Amino acid sequence: MVTPTTGRDLATVGGPGRGPLLEISHLSVRLRMRSGPITVVDDVSLEIGSGEILGLVGESGCGKSMTALAIMRLLPEAAEIAGGSVLLDGEDLVRTKPERMRQIRGAEVAMVFQEPMTSLDPAFTVGHQVVEAVRAHEKVSRAVSLRRAEESFERVGIPKPRERFDAYPHQLSGGLCQRVMLAMALVTSPRLLIADEPTTALDVTIQAQILELIKQLRTELNLSVLWISHDFGVVSEIADRVAVMYAGEIVEIGETSHMLGAPRHRYTRALIDSIPGRGEPRSLLRTIPGQVPDPGARPAGCRFSPRCDAPVSECELIHPELRAERDASSFRCHNPVA
């Protein structure tokens, strides 16, 4: 099968040579607060190619989940999309009708959440919940949807699927629940999977298994993935490209291996330096001093400047623009790492 290529530079997409499946442009999300609206996602632009895994990394509170929920149009009541577009194969999800959006959720874009135990309905069996995902989109018999659910359970490595079907979420471990979530997300063969810190609640072995699984599914199903994490280490293991987010905006974006070797933004470098077991002995492990500024109280210039190890005079005054490099990476810094 010949896939149509767009006129776009393939390097910006990074995946195995296809046009972008998801194209987020200038997306902003606002929170309505009593003290007035605050912008938690600020002019974010991202692309995810078909079969590509894009990592979205940043400290807690920088707006990763809000970005993901905005794509799904599942923002909490207090939040709203203030501008921008989210094109899925050319269709703008920001402006699409609610019923069409419902059809897209699950069937074309699926999402896995951080807390597996609370993200499943406690009153229904897990089998029921996976079958429900099939039947939300396809008019198939119960038997067919059960078989599909079974296949999906097997695919994510849940042994003896039929025996697990009748379990309630509280009867399963966190790791199993996360697999059930994954099975539920994949049962309808979506094109894009948004995984919001899906491994944070899990122990290291299970985390590694799930990372392997995602990579395998990407190859088998040509699945695109938006992988969200606050841990650059995890992201670097799985993502083709990485977008680094800080205080609501993208501060650097580029190929994973490239960024790992030569980060440009000082926040990126700080994140990479804080990956455990990279070169330096543990005792020298660096953490970034200070905290992400509150969305309501961001510095006027570079938002990272108060925590930066090499600020220059512009940093406090001028908000740096996202600068594109020749290798299709970009960053937002007045005094980049050389």
Place this chain on the structure above:
Amino acid sequence: MIRFVLSRGIRAALIFVVASVAVCYGLRVAPGSLADIVTNPLNRAFAVKDLEERLGLDEPVIVQYFVFVRNIMGGDFGVSFISNRSVTEIIATGGLNTLKLGGAAAILTYFISVPLGIMAAARRNSVIDQGSMLIAVLGMAIPNFFLAILLVRLFAVELRWLPAAGQGGIKHLILPAVVLAAEAIAINLRLVRASVLEQLSRDYIRTLRAKGASERRVVWIHAFRNALPPVITFGGVMLRTLLGYTLVVEVIFRYPGLGFELVDSVLKRDYAVAQALALVFIAGVVLFNFLADLGHHLAEPRIRERGAAG
């Protein structure tokens, strides 16, 4: 589970015994007597003595209590001093009437408060939500006798659509059932709304939406199913309250149920009837309390879990 039922059962039986003593004693020491009512003032002194002797009312209360208990054990509730009907028959016909009225009120309560509460929660701050909260506030604020007067005035006196009192077909049931249910509707409406709202803010709701489940499924099946436990628990409490309110509502509407008969018999010092009916009411309250406990026990997720695992 069995232990739970046993322990609550024993507790209920104890409450029942204590209450029966209180009823028996309370009725006897209340001022006035049967003889005041049934005797002719002219030959009163003689008649009173005679009557009291005949009925055993001159015995100490404690003796009367044990006579009463012995009779009940033998299935003999006695006969009304006033109408000569057997107490068993009064309980049976009155009980059936009260059951109809209470059943109508319970059905009315759930058929109104559950769907309305769910809709109010699903569309917070909409017209439906505000309307249902208005109903809830009014239902709790208006005393039921006053509501009865308003409704009788409007539907029976002015519009002449419904009978003002008495007993007969469905038509006779409507006004008393509405009055009886008003407060229960109000409380249950708020309860359903609050419980569904709480569920709608849970993480799993977002997961359901993320997989493309329809809003109708999310609200009416998943949120509602999880919102049920407090509603079930409240059901027992509600039945108990309804039973208590029949005393007022049946008297206002002259509806010949247990409540009407009880009030009537107490006013006439018809001890045998009053005593038996009071015990029926206590039994009802104890039973509904037990059901409320049981509902709560079954609806509590962690206890259910133990049941499911074992």
